[in-house]
Amino acid sequence: MMGPETNKYPRGKRDEEEEEEEEGEERGSEGIHHPLYTAEQMQTLALDDGIPFNGEVSTSKSYSNYRSAMTTLSSSAAEHPLIPPPAIATTPAVSDPLLFPSHNPSPDSPSYADVIYSPFHDSVPESNGNGEISKEVKISSPGSQSSSSEYLKISVSNPQKEVESSNSIVPGGNTYITYLITTSTNVLDYGGSDFSVRRRFKDVVTLSDRLSEGYRGVFIPPRPDKSVVESQVMQKQEFVEQRRVELEKYLRRLARHPVIKKSDELRVFLTVQGRMPLPTSIDVASRMLDGAVRLPKQLLVESRSVVEPQDVLHPAKGGRDMLRFFKELKQSVVNDWGNSRPLVEEDDKEFLKKKEKLWELEQHLTNASKQAESLVKAQQDMGETMGELGLAFIKLTKFENEQAVLNTQRVRAADMKTVAMAAVKASRLYRELNAQTVKHFDTLHEHMGLMLAVHNAFSDRSSALLTVQTLISELSSLHSRAEKLETASSKIFGGDKTRIRKLEDLKDAIRVTEDAKSCAIREYERIKENNRIETQRLDGERHADFVNMLKGFVTSQVAYSERIANEWAKVAEETSKYAKESSS
Amino acid sequence: MITTVNAQQRSGSSPMAQSPRSPSSQAPYLTVSVSDPAKMGNGVQAYISYKVITKTNLPEYDGPEKIVIRRYSDFVWLRDRLFEKYKGVFIPPLPEKSTVEKFRFSAEFIEMRRQALDVFVNRIASHHELRQSDDLRTFLQVDEQTMERARSMEIGIFKKKPADFMQIFKDVQSKVSDVVLGKEKPVDESNPEYEKLKNYIFQLEDHLAEAQKHAYRLVKRHRELGQSLSEFGKAVKLLGDCEGNALGKAFSELGAKSEILSIKLQREAQHLLMNFEEPLKDYVRAVQSIKATIAERANAFRHHCELAETIKFKEIDMNKLRLTRSDKLAEAEREYEELKADGAEATRKFERIVKLMNEEIVRFQEQKTVDLGVAFHEFAKGQAELAKGISEAWRSLLPKLENCSS
Numbered sequence: 004m005m006g007p008e009t010n011k012y013p014r015g016k017r018d019e020e021e022e023e024e025e026e027g028e029e030r031g032s033e034g035i036h037h038p039l040y041t042a043e044q045m046q047t048l049a050l051d052d053g054i055p056f057n058g059e060v061s062t063s064k065s066y067s068n069y070r071s072a073m074t075t076l077s078s079s080a081a082e083h084p085l086i087p088p089p090a091i092a093t094t095p096a097v098s099d100p101l102l103f104p105s106h107n108p109s110p111d112s113p114s115y116a117d118v119i120y121s122p123f124h125d126s127v128p129e130s131n132g133n134g135e136i137s138k139e140v141k142i143s144s145p146g147s148q149s150s151s152s153e154y155l156k157i158s159v160s161n162p163q164k165e166v167e168s169s170n171s172i173v174p175g176g177n178t179y180i181t182y183l184i185t186t187s188t189n190v191l192d193y194g195g196s197d198f199s200v201r202r203r204f205k206d207v208v209t210l211s212d213r214l215s216e217g218y219r220g221v222f223i224p225p226r227p228d229k230s231v232v233e234s235q236v237m238q239k240q241e242f243v244e245q246r247r248v249e250l251e252k253y254l255r256r257l258a259r260h261p262v263i264k265k266s267d268e269l270r271v272f273l274t275v276q277g278r279m280p281l282p283t284s285i286d287v288a289s290r291m292l293d294g295a296v297r298l299p300k301q302l303l304v305e306s307r308s309v310v311e312p313q314d315v316l317h318p319a320k321g322g323r324d325m326l327r328f329f330k331e332l333k334q335s336v337v338n339d340w341g342n343s344r345p346l347v348e349e350d351d352k353e354f355l356k357k358k359e360k361l362w363e364l365e366q367h368l369t370n371a372s373k374q375a376e377s378l379v380k381a382q383q384d385m386g387e388t389m390g391e392l393g394l395a396f397i398k399l400t401k402f403e404n405e406q407a408v409l410n411t412q413r414v415r416a417a418d419m420k421t422v423a424m425a426a427v428k429a430s431r432l433y434r435e436l437n438a439q440t441v442k443h444f445d446t447l448h449e450h451m452g453l454m455l456a457v458h459n460a461f462s463d464r465s466s467a468l469l470t471v472q473t474l475i476s477e478l479s480s481l482h483s484r485a486e487k488l489e490t491a492s493s494k495i496f497g498g499d500k501t502r503i504r505k506l507e508d509l510k511d512a513i514r515v516t517e518d519a520k521s522c523a524i525r526e527y528e529r530i531k532e533n534n535r536i537e538t539q540r541l542d543g544e545r546h547a548d549f550v551n552m553l554k555g556f557v558t559s560q561v562a563y564s565e566r567i568a569n570e571w572a573k574v575a576e577e578t579s580k581y582a583k584e585s586s587s
Numbered sequence: 588m589i590t591t592v593n594a595q596q597r598s599g600s601s602p603m604a605q606s607p608r609s610p611s612s613q614a615p616y617l618t619v620s621v622s623d624p625a626k627m628g629n630g631v632q633a634y635i636s637y638k639v640i641t642k643t644n645l646p647e648y649d650g651p652e653k654i655v656i657r658r659y660s661d662f663v664w665l666r667d668r669l670f671e672k673y674k675g676v677f678i679p680p681l682p683e684k685s686t687v688e689k690f691r692f693s694a695e696f697i698e699m700r701r702q703a704l705d706v707f708v709n710r711i712a713s714h715h716e717l718r719q720s721d722d723l724r725t726f727l728q729v730d731e732q733t734m735e736r737a738r739s740m741e742i743g744i745f746k747k748k749p750a751d752f753m754q755i756f757k758d759v760q761s762k763v764s765d766v767v768l769g770k771e772k773p774v775d776e777s778n779p780e781y782e783k784l785k786n787y788i789f790q791l792e793d794h795l796a797e798a799q800k801h802a803y804r805l806v807k808r809h810r811e812l813g814q815s816l817s818e819f820g821k822a823v824k825l826l827g828d829c830e831g832n833a834l835g836k837a838f839s840e841l842g843a844k845s846e847i848l849s850i851k852l853q854r855e856a857q858h859l860l861m862n863f864e865e866p867l868k869d870y871v872r873a874v875q876s877i878k879a880t881i882a883e884r885a886n887a888f889r890h891h892c893e894l895a896e897t898i899k900f901k902e903i904d905m906n907k908l909r910l911t912r913s914d915k916l917a918e919a920e921r922e923y924e925e926l927k928a929d930g931a932e933a934t935r936k937f938e939r940i941v942k943l944m945n946e947e948i949v950r951f952q953e954q955k956t957v958d959l960g961v962a963f964h965e966f967a968k969g970q971a972e973l974a975k976g977i978s979e980a981w982r983s984l985l986p987k988l989e990n991c992s993s
Contacts, residue, residue, distance in 0.1 A: 364829045371822040378819045381812040388808045392801040399794045406787045409949060415956040422963045429970070546834055550991045553837055557981045557988060564978035571971035578967060581960035 155188045155258040157273065159251040162243045163201075179203050180243055182250060186273045192265070198274045204229070206279045207250060210272045213281050214263060219463035219526075220533030222456040222541055223263060224256035261540065312515070312522040327473075331466075334473040351531070357538060358461060365454040372451045375444040379437060386433030393426030418578060425574045429567050436563035443559070446552040450545055457541070464534055467527040474520040481516060485509045617643040617712050619727065621705035624697050627658075634658050635697055637704060641727045649728060656731055659684070662704055664738045668722040669711070674883045674936070675943030676717060677951055679710035680872030695857075699865060706869070716943075776888055784948065785881060792874045799867040806860045813852030820845025833991040840987055844980045855973045862965035866958055877951070884944060887937040894930040901926050 161183035186198040211226035227249035230242070254273075257263045271281060396419050403416035485506060492502040623638040641653045662681055670678050682703035685696060711717045725737065776782075820842040827838025901923050908916040 360829065364826075367822065367825045367829050371819070371826045374815065374819040374822040377815045378812075381808070381815040385805075385808040385812050388801060388804045392798065392805055395794070395798040395801050399798055402790065402794055406783075406790075408783075408787075409952050411953045411956045415952075415959055418956070418960055418963055422966065425967065546830070549830070549834055550837075550988065553841060553991075554985075554988050557841070557984050560981045561978045561985070564974045564981070568971050568974035568978060571967045571974060574967035575964060575971050578960055578964035581957065581964045582968075 153188075153190055155186065155190055155264060157184065157186050157251070157254045157258055159184055159247050159254065162247055165203075179205075180246075182247055184254070184273060193270060193274060195274070200273065200276055200279075202272065202279060204246065204250075206272065206281075207253070209279065209281050210268055213268045214257075214266065215459060217266065217268060218262060218533075219467070220460050220530035220537070221262050222260075222453065222460050222537045224253065224260060225452055225455045225459075226253050312519040330477065331469050331473045334476055335469055337476070338469075338472065354531070354534070361454070361457060361538075365451070365457075368447060368451045368454065372444075372447045375447050379441055379444065382433060382437045382440060386430050386437060389426050389433060390430030393423045393430060396420075396423035396426065399423075421574050421577050425570045428570050432563050432567050432570075436559055439559045440556060443552050443555040446548045450548065453541065457538075460530075460534055460537060464527070464530045467523065467530050471520065471523045471527050474516060474523050478513065478516050478520060481509060481513050485513065615643075615645050617641070617645055617648075617718060619705075619708045619712050621657075621701055621708055624701050626692065633692075635692070635700075637701060639708065639727065647724060653728055655727065655729070655734075657726070657734065659700070659704075660738060661726065661734055662707060665711075665722055665726045666707075669717055669720060670879070670883075672720065672722070673716055673943075674887065675880065675940035675947070676714070677873065677877050677880055677944075677947045678717075679707050679714075680869065680876045681707055682872075695860075699861065702861065702865070703869065788874060788877050788881065792871060792878070795867065795871045795874060799864065799871055802859070802864040802867050806856050806864055809852050809856035809859060813849040813856065816845045816852065817849035820849065833987075837984070837987050837991050840984055844984060848977055848980055851973060851976050855969050858969045859966065862969070863962050866962035870955060870958070873951070873955070880940075880944065880947075884937070884940045887933070887940050891930070891933040891937045894926065894933045898923070898926050898930050 159182050162180050163183075164178050165181050167177040167179060181201040181203045184198075184200050184202050186193075187196060188198075189196060207226055208229065211223075214223050227246065230246075257269055263269060268281060272279060400416045400419045400423060403412050403419070407413050407416065488502055488506045488509065492499050492506065618641070620640045621637050622640065624635050625637075627634055627636045636656050636658050639655050639657050641648065641655075642651060644651060666678055666681050669676075682700050685700075711720075711723055717723065726734070729737070822842075823838050823845065824842030827835040827842065829835070830838060901919070905916070905919045905923050908919050913919075
């Protein structure tokens, strides 16, 4: 585990203890546990090193302890026992070189190491034995579970224009909108019950990005779209209001997700005043520079161009992972076009079947969603036209009454009025029914949107697999180079100093790569398990949501149709004298 | 009275008969029906022909039952002849000529037209004045060749399109406002009640046209709702196949019910079209026919006024001639007498129109109250049944949904 000398933070020990506890629980139970912990860590580099970081220590051994870069908290560790990290069982060969200073890019953010929350040991488990969360009531308060009294209520309000200070070349600066995010909760982790912060959309993007890095394999609710519109439109009331609604929906979805609701990222987003201390992803410049700095080193000293274990915990992006990115790209090409099959591949037949089914579901969901939209429109039109017809008859009634010369005209006017009133009432009823139908069908649209989260989670899996495959190829090429060197140097009596050194370097590289490979495999397995758990959870949720949707839709259709029928039955009764008069 | 499909069951109401059916009955009767539309000819020349069946015991008609084949232009001929001969009577309106080619032979259009033609003939047969017309007898009795000959003779002489009626009325109106020439005195009857009636008729048309427009849209909405419900049902069924187990079954049921309701909606759309929208349209046409009669009355009035003017001038001329003991006097006296006869005839014609119109308007209003009442009743009945059907169909789903959430 983490050697004490590398552990600057008092938490570490507790981590260890907790891990053992959880491990014990874990081994004994058969239940499904949510892998709350992520193996991700933020590794944006500071060019000037030596900045004492107040994030976490990242080590290969404890990576599985990682929640996110932001906190050292161990909250809710007990209720979300993680997938037993293999690191606990095995001791990686190398420890020191793997220490990598993590950098908190926001210099003025509070130091979380100093903030100690009591571990949330005694929370009520949030999932029932099967790991399924059943939702009895559809529109329940966010985060409420069947067996828990916890809540996390979020609302988004009060959009305000603010000006981008300094930095801007344009005088007067850029303006942007911030929203007031108010949270009320009884979750102990939050250390308070009411919070109120101002955030802008960029912050939401950051939150979303950090979540997707930190929770690979999890079906993370997708965030609202960035809209590509001109700045004028951005300020318009309608747009701002629409975005406010979307943000609220998004945050509430996050708060409902059994794993994400416990995340530090979300908590920080909701509670920290002032500038949000999550590293923005638009640190490409520093990452690029970082990559540029490392690349020549990597190229020059080829044996050092290894993928480090902690690197494999996130997908290869550009910037600092440049070399790894290209290696994996090459590997994917080999996978697709090469003659031999990769050594490790997706062999989980259950998963493949499930994936197929999910894509089929997505298709049908999209279709149903679209048809639901046109049904709603047709119902709306019906209500409108019925109302217009009613109004036309009301006008006619008035006209006939005013102009009446003969009594029969007044009789006709009275008949017309009966029909007109019924039509107007029916129109109102149609429109009310429609408003409810819209809400019910929202479920379809929601679940359709969630498919994106599933895609993302599954691609987390495939990119983790690609990393494994790449490392395996890497290893095999390293081994073969080492062999060649050994054979060559054995031929020279007394050895060749350069060659020996090279061989040693190679052997080092092999060791590091082996570790990286183990990490990568563990990461891959972890993501696989996340996928599995989430798939089950989603199936259960979807099932419950659809049942509620159907019930709601059918019930309101019955109720309103009956009322409409009654209105018209009355009119039919009042005009029945005409029915008798007409034969046939 | 307007009823639905088969007017054979209706009695042609003569003042004395109640509901005579058998030929042996003493009371006179005349019942007509228009049925069995059939497409004749090919290509551009193609048209629809209808069977017109007459059942009567009136002596002027040959035999208790006669079947003839007629086409739309024959009906137009009849309408035009009646319009010429029975000025002052509100001639029953005809359904419009179809302007859209592809619609001309659609089943829906043909059926609507058939129904309207049936109503047209029956209204004539039940009108106290119109039923005695020779032209009606011709229409109901003669063979097709004779009919065709009669029809082609009328072209150019009496052939008037509905647009022509409007033109006549516009001419009358323009003449009324044409005081520029001086000698054209305003030919307004200066009858306040009649003015009120004219205003009423014009405004009524606008109101009715609007109501009819919305009624037609309502028909479309029913069709659209039916269509989208059907599509929705299909989509939901596919979704159900994905889900499987109780939920999947519920989805399938939902889809099945949606399809059923879609059919109900289409049927109601058709029912609305025939029994609600069409009567409204018929009402509009009837009002337009009244406008044509108004135009005729204005013509007759103008004619009567002009003649009165001419007679006055002629009298003055005549007296002049008397004083000068001209030998043109005798001729002038003769002409004067002729003019006076014409004038009396014109006045008589005008007054007859006025009398007829007064009776007609009462008849019309009463008829329309009944017609609309029937239409309203059908409308309400149809909507009530539809809504009830919808609620029942959905209600039957509820127990299955209960099973799902267990």
